Amino acid sequence: ADEITGCDPLVEDSDSNERYFNIKTRKDNLAGVRDADIIILAVKPQLMSEVLAGIADYTDGKLIISIAAGIAIEKIKSRVADTARVVRVMPNTPALIGEGMSAFCTGGGISESDRKIVAEILQSVGEAVEVExxxxxxxxxxxxxxxxxxxxxxxxxxxxxxxxxxARETAQKLAVQTVLGSARMVLETGKHPGELKDAVTSPAGTTIRALEILEEKGLRSALIEAVKAAAERSRELNNM
Incomplete structure (x- = not known):
């Protein structure tokens, strides 16, 4: 991008942001939207309607990328110019260190060039996949x-x-590196997590005893239900 402008009604030190992040900051959304080619809506779902109402007149022909959880593309399109192209994205916080995992989907009128732009933006902070x-x-x-x-x-x-x-410091270091290393094993070997789990598990050993407890306490089902509950809540947010 030739120029990046961040709009935040609570911003206080524009000079500091421009110096450290090489972006312009404005309190007024319109100041950033008027001349923009791409608009990224990084707002809470509950604020989306208010934000869109304020910028709708300046969205003609622009690419709008929303990272608000649960808000459907059609809901956004109904509140902006007919010629605006809308992409919906769900990133995650590891993007802050370049290790994010983002998924995106597209609305009508999106070109391959638009897709490439979105993918490049998301891949600059991690991995990205397109889904329905x-x-x-x-x-x-x-x-x-x-x-x-x-x-x-x-x-x-x-x-x-x-x-x-x-010691707490030692325990945390062991836990963090174990999770990190295990994730890398899955990525780099291409093996199913279950296969890698079995490779660690010896007959009558310590690991199988631990796995018995995890299954007994319902760790697997708890994680599955957690994903389901969060997904259902995301669906509810579209009605707000």
């Missing part, structure tokens, strides 16, 4: 909310280590 819009709520439940599940698992593993006598 009907699957975006599932994406929200899995990868959108997923980092929170993983953080909880890391915290619980570290707590277990502390319970068994490890």
């Amino acid at each position: 819009e009907s699957l975006m709520d599932a994406v929200t439940g899995l990868s959108g909310s997923g980092p929170a599940y993983v953080y909880l698992i890391i915290e619980a593993l570290a707590d277990g280590g502390v319970l068994m006598g490890l």
Whole structure:
């Protein structure tokens, strides 16, 4: 992009943002939208209607990228110019360190050039896949909310280590690297997670005893139900 402008009604130090992030910041949304070719809507679902009402007259022919959870493309299109092209994205917070996982879907009138632009933006902060819009709520439940599940698992593993006598710092380092290394094993070997799990599990050993407890306590079903609940909540947000 030739120029990036961030609009935030609470912004206080424009000079600081421009210096450190190489972007312009404005309190007024219209100041950023008027001359923009691409508009990224990074707002809470509850604020979407208000934000769209304020910029609708300046969306003619523009590419609009929404990262608001649960808000359908048609709902956005009904509130902007007829010629606006809309893309819906669900990123996640690891994008902050370049390790994000984003999924996107497109509305009518989207060109291959638009798709390429969206993919390039998302791939600059991680990985990206295109899916049908009907699957975006599932994406929200899995990868959108997923980092929170993983953080909880890391915290619980570290707590277990502390319970068994490890120092907190050591326990957290062991837990974090174990999760990171295991994820990389899945990616780099291409093997099914179940196959890699079995490779760690010896007959009558420590790991199978631990897995017995995890299955008994319902870890697998709890994670499945968590994804389902988050996806259902995402679906509800479209009606707000």
